[in-house]
Amino acid sequence: MPDKAATATEPSAQRSASGVEEPDRDGAAGRRAAAAPSARLDVARLREDFPILARTVNGKPLVYLDNAATTQKPRVVLDTIAAYYTDINANVHRGVHELSGRATDAYEGARERIRAFFNARSSHEIIYTRNATEGINLVAYSFVRPQLRAGDEVLITAMEHHSNIVPWQIVTDGTGATVKVAPVDDRGELQLDAFERLLSPRTRIAAVTHMSNALGTITPVREIVRLAHARGVPVLIDASQAAYHMRVDVQAIDCDFLVATGHKLYGPTGIGVLYGKEARLDAMPPFMGGGDMIASVTFDRSTWNVLPYKFEAGTPHIAGAIGLHAALDYIERVGFEAIGRHERELLEYGTQMLEAIDGVRLIGTARSKASILSFVMDGVHPHDIGTIVDREGVAIRTGHHCAQPVMERFGVPATARASLAMYNTRDELDALGRALRTVHEVFG
Amino acid sequence: MSDLSDLYQEVILDHNRRPRNFHAIAGASHSAEGYNPLCGDRLTLYLKVDGDTIVDVSFEGAGCAISKASASMMTDALKGRSVADAHALFERFHRMVTTPPSEPVEDLGKLSSLAGVREFPVRVKCASLAWHTLKAALSREHRTSTE
Numbered sequence: 001m002p003d004k005a006a007t008a009t010e011p012s013a014q015r016s017a018s019g020v021e022e023p024d025r026d027g028a029a030g031r032r033a034a035a036a037p038s039a040r041l042d043v044a045r046l047r048e049d050f051p052i053l054a055r056t057v058n059g060k061p062l063v064y065l066d067n068a069a070t071t072q073k074p075r076v077v078l079d080t081i082a083a084y085y086t087d088i089n090a091n092v093h094r095g096v097h098e099l100s101g102r103a104t105d106a107y108e109g110a111r112e113r114i115r116a117f118f119n120a121r122s123s124h125e126i127i128y129t130r131n132a133t134e135g136i137n138l139v140a141y142s143f144v145r146p147q148l149r150a151g152d153e154v155l156i157t158a159m160e161h162h163s164n165i166v167p168w169q170i171v172t173d174g175t176g177a178t179v180k181v182a183p184v185d186d187r188g189e190l191q192l193d194a195f196e197r198l199l200s201p202r203t204r205i206a207a208v209t210h211m212s213n214a215l216g217t218i219t220p221v222r223e224i225v226r227l228a229h230a231r232g233v234p235v236l237i238d239a240s241q242a243a244y245h246m247r248v249d250v251q252a253i254d255c256d257f258l259v260a261t262g263h264k265l266y267g268p269t270g271i272g273v274l275y276g277k278e279a280r281l282d283a284m285p286p287f288m289g290g291g292d293m294i295a296s297v298t299f300d301r302s303t304w305n306v307l308p309y310k311f312e313a314g315t316p317h318i319a320g321a322i323g324l325h326a327a328l329d330y331i332e333r334v335g336f337e338a339i340g341r342h343e344r345e346l347l348e349y350g351t352q353m354l355e356a357i358d359g360v361r362l363i364g365t366a367r368s369k370a371s372i373l374s375f376v377m378d379g380v381h382p383h384d385i386g387t388i389v390d391r392e393g394v395a396i397r398t399g400h401h402c403a404q405p406v407m408e409r410f411g412v413p414a415t416a417r418a419s420l421a422m423y424n425t426r427d428e429l430d431a432l433g434r435a436l437r438t439v440h441e442v443f444g
Numbered sequence: 445m446s447d448l449s450d451l452y453q454e455v456i457l458d459h460n461r462r463p464r465n466f467h468a469i470a471g472a473s474h475s476a477e478g479y480n481p482l483c484g485d486r487l488t489l490y491l492k493v494d495g496d497t498i499v500d501v502s503f504e505g506a507g508c509a510i511s512k513a514s515a516s517m518m519t520d521a522l523k524g525r526s527v528a529d530a531h532a533l534f535e536r537f538h539r540m541v542t543t544p545p546s547e548p549v550e551d552l553g554k555l556s557s558l559a560g561v562r563e564f565p566v567r568v569k570c571a572s573l574a575w576h577t578l579k580a581a582l583s584r585e586h587r588t589s590t591e
Contacts, residue, residue, distance in 0.1 A: 379461075380509075381506075381507060381508035381509060381512075382508075383483050383485075383507075383508035383509075383510075383567075383570065384452075384508050384509045384510070387448075387451070387564055387566075387567060388448060388452075391447070391448050398483070399482065399483050399484060400484050404484075407484070413484045413485075413486070413506045413507075414483065414484045438448075442448060442449075442452050442457075443452075443457065443509075444457070
């Protein structure tokens with residue numbers, strides 16, 4: 001039954017839209033596991049699509065709960081990348097030979113896939129980057145920096161990842177412009193009234209996460225954009241975390257810019273996405289110079305290529321883009337409805353499980369949150385938790401999660417963080433619970 | 445579990461629970477801050493050196509059990525020693541925690557309880573933090589007390 005329903009929703013699954021032919025076995029389980037009409041995941045089957053989940057660590061089955069750092073890759077992504085290098089490897093936008101044409105088609109097909117995934121109006125609005133960080137830096141340097149005058153402001157929130165803090169500090173440095181920070185409350189929710197008050201006529205951009213990597217908080221991005229636009233302030237949304245948990249629609253959000261990263265979308269590392277409204281991108285100077293981003297070059301002057309190429313200097317990560325295409329296809333086959341339901345159930349289960357363990361305190365209890373269980377344990381440093389649970393095969397992140405100001409806000413030096421993805425199970429959360437009891441045993 | 449109990453030996457857990465010399469020293473002659481940006485472990489080391497003798501040594505800070513216990517045991521080990529001895533002990537400790545787990549290591553008394561980190565390569569830095577901070581502190585005079 002799930003077989004047919006899933007196959008029916010993806011008739012072209014045998015050949016991905018990237019133009020890279022997939023071996024027959026590719027994504028087979030993904031299609032079987034994909035959402036049935038009830039939108040329930042067959043997680044056991046879905047896990048078969050992820051080869052790494054079958055391995056052991058320290059003699060125990062791998063329990064991978066570090067998805068906020070990076071997600072695992074379904075076989076179809078691995079095979080698509082191998083097929084690209086095996087069958088059509090060539091540089092893009094160059095030459096007339098057959099393979100270059102096929103590589104270009106696959107590379108541009110991936111861009112169209114990404115456009116559809118984020119519901120951008122045009123694929124010209126999709127710029128390939130290495131990761132979300134590069135997307136934020138691109139906007140900081142090409143959009144914000146040229147406008148900055150003394151007294152100008154950049155508005156961020158207290159729950160940003162370092163990647164959405166440091167670029168703004170760098171580009172404002174020495175300009176007399178400042179970075180303002182909207183506070184979060186004790187649950188880890190953005191204080192929207194304070195955010196609104198901090199929007200000023202001097203705010204050149206508001207750069208806000210869609211979902212906190214350290215707390216799990218989902219921010220009200222549509223309301224944020226509405227408030228900012230009412231004062232003429234453009235908005236950049238960091239969707240690195242949100243994009244693999246829920247539908248992110250750039251037109252519905254109406255943001256000016258949005259960044260995401262492929263390796264958290266079950267795709268390869270080294271490929272990311274910047275979305276920008278066409279009018280914004282058109283008005284911006286290039287970020288980096290080189291081949292591919294030019295229309296013409298002389299030693300006197302060069303002119304820029306059209307969008308999106310103006311922002312893509314040099315040979316890009318072609319295999320990464322094509323791999324990301326396969327990953328987005330995979331996500332769509334499973335479906336956000338089913339993913340969301342499954343992950344919400346797991347989050348609730350994990351929250352209750354952790355709250356029942358002596359001395360455990362959750363950091364980040366926003367009413368609207370997803371897939372992140374950040375916690376501390378009385379008398380035990382998160383590092384020691386991390387080492388002990390690792391011996392049980394359980395991979396979690398410990399530390400400041402590249403969000404030191406969040407740690408400071410909550411008065412902890414670090415947290416332990418279990419973060420969920422579509423393939424996680426209650427059994428895995430139980431394994432975490434057992435491992436945490438070992439922590440109690442060791443530390444007494 | 446067995447290598448876990450090698451790592452978290454009772455003596456380490458004890459020093460973590462009740463760190464020795466865990467305070468600032470007013471009028472310290474040397475001090476330095478040690479920070480492991482990867483994990484956020486942070487400690488400040490204070491030394492009172494009279495002539496060539498370390499007459500008092502202490503630390504403050506926050507970190508995991510390994511870094512805290514290592515700092516605590518180090519301060520115990522350094523009291524009354526000469527500066528040259530401290531440098532030599534740094535070298536011996538460093539050699540111990542960086543020797544492959546399959547090879548024998550020198551017996552450093554209580555400090556040998558930290559040899560278990562060799563099975564946990566990412567934790568070697570935790571055990572070494574206090575010692576690197578010691579080196580930094582001894583390499584320069586203390587400017588002004590933060591207390």
